[in-house]
Amino acid sequence: MASAQPIPYQRVYVWEFPVRLYHWVNAVCVVALGVTGYLIGNPLAISYSSEAYQQYWFGWVRFIHFVTAFVFFFNFLVRIYWGFVGNDFARWTNFIPFKRAQYREMVEVLKVDVLQTKIRGLISLGHNALAGLIYFLSFLVFLFQAITGFALYSSMSDSFFPRLFAWIVPLMGGDNPVRQWHHVFMWFFVVFVIVHVYLVFYHDYVEGRGTTSSMVGGYKFEREDEYKS
Template sequence: MVTYEKQRCWSILLRLFHWMFALSIVVLATTGFYINNPWAGNMIEGSRAWPITSYVRYIHFIAAYTFSSAVAIRLFLYIFGNKQERVLDILPVTGRNLKNLFSTLLHYSYISDKHDERLGHNLLAGATYLITFFAALFMILSGFYMLFPEVAFWQKWGVILLGSQQQARLYHHLVMWWFIIFSVIHVYFLTWNDIRHPEGLISSMFTGVKFKQKV
C-alpha cells in the first residue's frame, strides 16, 4: 500500500496568474479574430445601430490589460516566487534540469516508464512556459505599439523592433497562433499526466497542493 501526502506547491499568486492568463487568452483570441475579420456585418444605420466593433475592441483591450498584469505577476514570481516557481527551477542549464528534460522526453515518447518526478514543473513543460512567457512579452509590445502608436516610447521601439503598424499587426496575428496551439498541447498533456500519475496535477492549479508518495 502506497501512501500519499499533501505537499504545498503553487502559491495563491501563481494560481491567480494562471487563471488571469488563461481566461484573458481565450478572450483575446476570440475578440482578436473578430477584430481582424468582423463577420457580424450589418446595414443598420441611425439610432438603432449599436457600436459592435467598438465594444469588441474595448473587451479586447480590457483582456489585454489583464494579460499584461498576469505577465507582470509571472515575472515577479520567476524571481521572487517559491522554489517551484523560480526561473532556475525550469531553465535547462543546470545538470539536474537537463537530466529531467531528457527523462521527460523519453517518458512522454513512451520509451521509458521511469519518471523523474519533481514537485514543480517538469522541464519540458517549464521550458515551454518560458517560451510562452516571451511570446506574451512580444504580444504586449506589439499590442501597445498598435494601441498607442502616437506615444513617443511605443513609436520609437515599435518602429525599431517591428516596423510599420501593418507589420506589427501581422506578427501579432501570427504569434497568437502559438497560444492556440500551445493550449491544445497544454491541456492534452495535463490530462495525460493526470491519468497516469495520481498527483492531482489539474486540481493543483486550483488548490495549490500536489499529492506525492510518502518516503
C-alpha cells in the first residue's frame, strides 16, 4: 500500500490572518444577507393572535440585513486594501489575468475541473488563475449589491453614507428596477456558494494539499520536489 519512501511536503503559509478573517466574516455576512434578503422579498406568512404592535419580526429581519450590509461592505474594503499590502497570494494581481501564464493556467484548470483530465502542470498554490478571475467578477457583484443596497437604503436613512449611493436610483430608472436587480443578484451568491464549497472539497480531494483547512489555519502543503514559490 504505502510507498517505500515517504514523500516530503513543504508547509507554506498561504492565507494570512486578515485574509482568513475577511473570508469568514464575508461568509457569515453573505449567508445572513442572503437569508434575510430572501425573507424581505418573500416574507413568511405568520399570523398571530396578539396585536400587531406586539410584533416586530419583519422589522428585525430588515435591521439584521442593514447592519450586516455595513459589515459586509467595510469588510470588503479591508480585503481590497489587503490586496495591495498583503503577501503574494493575497495580491490584487491574482484576480485579474494580465499574464499569458494566467490564461494557460485557466485552460489547465478547466481541463482538470471540467474534463477531469490528469493534472499535468502545477496549479498555483494560492488562488488558481480561474478562481482568481471568478473572485474578481464576484467582487464586482459585491460592489453592485453594495451600491444598489445602499441606494435603496438611502431613502430611509438620514445618515450621509447611504446617501453617497443615491445617484444610482435615477440612473437605473427608479427604486423598483434597483430592487429587482438587487434581488436578481442574490441568486448569484446562492450559485456561487454551492460551486465554491464544492470546488474546495474537490481540489482538496484530488490535489491533497489541504485546501479546506488552509482557510482556517492558513497553511497549504506542497510536495517539496514540486514546490515553486
